[in-house]
Amino acid sequence: VKKQTSIPVALYGGRHAVTMLPGSGIGPELMTYVKNVFRYAGAPVDFQIVDIDPKSDDKKELEYAITSIRRNGVAIKGNIETKSESAEVRSRNVAIRNELDLFVNVLHCKSFPGVPARQKDIDIMIIRQNTEGEYAMLEHESVCGVVESMKVVTHSNSERVARWAFDYAKRMGRKKVTTIHKANIMKLSDGLFLETSRRIAKEYPDIEHNDMIIDNCCMQLVSKPHQFDVMIMTNLYGSIVSNVVCGLIGGAGLLCGKNYGDHYAIFEPGTRNTGTAIAGKNIANPVAMLNAAVAMLEHLGHTKHAKLIENAIIQTICHDNIRTQDIGGTNSSTDVVQAIIDHILQADVRPW
Ligand code: ADP
Ligand code: MG
Numbered sequence: 587v588k589k590q591t592s593i594p595v596a597l598y599g600g601r602h603a604v605t606m607l608p609g610s611g612i613g614p615e616l617m618t619y620v621k622n623v624f625r626y627a628g629a630p631v632d633f634q635i636v637d638i639d640p641k642s643d644d645k646k647e648l649e650y651a652i653t654s655i656r657r658n659g660v661a662i663k664g665n666i667e668t669k670s671e672s673a674e675v676r677s678r679n680v681a682i683r684n685e686l687d688l689f690v691n692v693l694h695c696k697s698f699p700g701v702p703a704r705q706k707d708i709d710i711m712i713i714r715q716n717t718e719g720e721y722a723m724l725e726h727e728s729v730c731g732v733v734e735s736m737k738v739v740t741h742s743n744s745e746r747v748a749r750w751a752f753d754y755a756k757r758m759g760r761k762k763v764t765t766i767h768k769a770n771i772m773k774l775s776d777g778l779f780l781e782t783s784r785r786i787a788k789e790y791p792d793i794e795h796n797d798m799i800i801d802n803c804c805m806q807l808v809s810k811p812h813q814f815d816v817m818i819m820t821n822l823y824g825s826i827v828s829n830v831v832c833g834l835i836g837g838a839g840l841l842c843g844k845n846y847g848d849h850y851a852i853f854e855p856g857t858r859n860t861g862t863a864i865a866g867k868n869i870a871n872p873v874a875m876l877n878a879a880v881a882m883l884e885h886l887g888h889t890k891h892a893k894l895i896e897n898a899i900i901q902t903i904c905h906d907n908i909r910t911q912d913i914g915g916t917n918s919s920t921d922v923v924q925a926i927i928d929h930i931l932q933a934d935v936r937p938w
Contacts, residue, residue: 592849593887594659599630602886605654605661606633607682610640611860613664615868616875619923620662623876623898626927629883629891634658638678640667648678652685661852662882664875665860676723679858684717686852688845689743690750691716691824693856695831695841700904702914705834711760711816712831713751714824715779716845718743721821739775739820744782750846751783751818752790763787765797766819766827779820804830832857839871839912842878844885851885853878868918871910873899876926898929 596602608614617635624631636651655661666678682688691714697707724736748765755763765783769776780797787795798806800823806813807830819827832841841856855874864870876899883892902908902925909915910922917925 592659593885596630596886597632601630601632602660602888603632603634603658604882604886605651605658606635607651607661607663607666608635608637609664609860610667611665611862611865612870613860615865615870615919616664616855616872617662619872619919620875620879622923623895623926623930624879626930627891627895629888629895631883631886631888633662638666640669643670643675648681652682655682655686655850655852659850660882660885661850662875662878663852663854665854665858667860667862673725680721680723682852683845686850687717687847688850688852689715689717690747690846691828692754692844692846693828693831693841695828695835695856697835698840698900698904700907701836701840701909703834703836705811708811708831708835710811710814710831711754711758712824712828713747713754713816713818714828715743715747715818715820716824717821719775719821737772737775737820739778741778741782744779745786748783748786748818751816752786752793755793755816756790760793760816762794762796762815763790764803764814764817765795766800766803766817766823767797768800768823770799776820783818800827803827807831807834829857836913837871839874839910840877842874842881844878844881851882853882853885868920869911870919871912872919872923872926873903894930894933895926897933898926901929902926 606617608617634654636654638647668675668677693712695708695710718738720737722736722738727733751763765780767776767780769780832838838857838859843854843856845852855878861870880892880896906925908917908922908925910917
């Protein structure tokens, strides 16, 4: 199976340049932890930091961020807030994904043994269409008091995401793909998405394919989540289902999300929260952003550094029980980061 995303060529000395978009809320403090952990792990990455002011509608900052990602090929990001309710100002998170054609979002929802959670031993891969559907941002007030919002589903994007999902399932040795939809009501749009995934499924006879209506899917996830293996769905269902599964595993502070297109990749916390209320209090869970950083290292081919950091995270939260409040602990963010760094320093196998 061919690798779906082209990996940027390393700079002299095997170092990679990566764009860092700290975003708002807890984003900047989480990025500080990433930089610290990378320093101790000796990860060969140079960050190019691009700050985007939430209050400014200046297009220049966004353009600069996009240019930087085009040049580096890879970015790590926090959530960029748009502090304007004007319909004219579009979400810059959505703009970045659309502009770079990051058509697939992948969330590998795997339980952390020992971390308090509503469900145990979950291992679900959520593959989400990331650039169209309900996020087409085509809304207008057609006559006074009547607002229309367009959900756009295209054959080409449905096919790309379905093929991506089946290739991924095959590469990862997964057994089943479930398409999530509401084709009983949205017969044309979700119907096209479902039909396309059924057609692509025929090319993968070794992988079982079924489908489920989104509402039943939410109920099944909460009560019997172990029936799911790989799931594919349109954009908004993906956002909701990702949050449901993160909630089952331990909340917003653990998992990372990966956004891929044919040329670029962006790594971020899985539920894409800003965390405004908890910013600056040393209580945010650093794990989701650190896991995003691990996924980024894997993507760049720095697998030894990725493993070193991943093991240190697991040791800290699963075995030492050093955890932030959101996952039932009493430690601060910096306690958790320090414990992770200590494990990195104690590791027997060094990547260099
Ligand atoms: P949004 O950005 O979508 O408005 P919030 O910022 O309100 O979402 O985050 C949703 C919830 O998840 C909040 O209760 C927030 O405290 C929590 N949360 C998000 N990220 C983290 C994190 N890294 N550690 C702990 N809690 C988090
Ligand atoms: Mg918020």
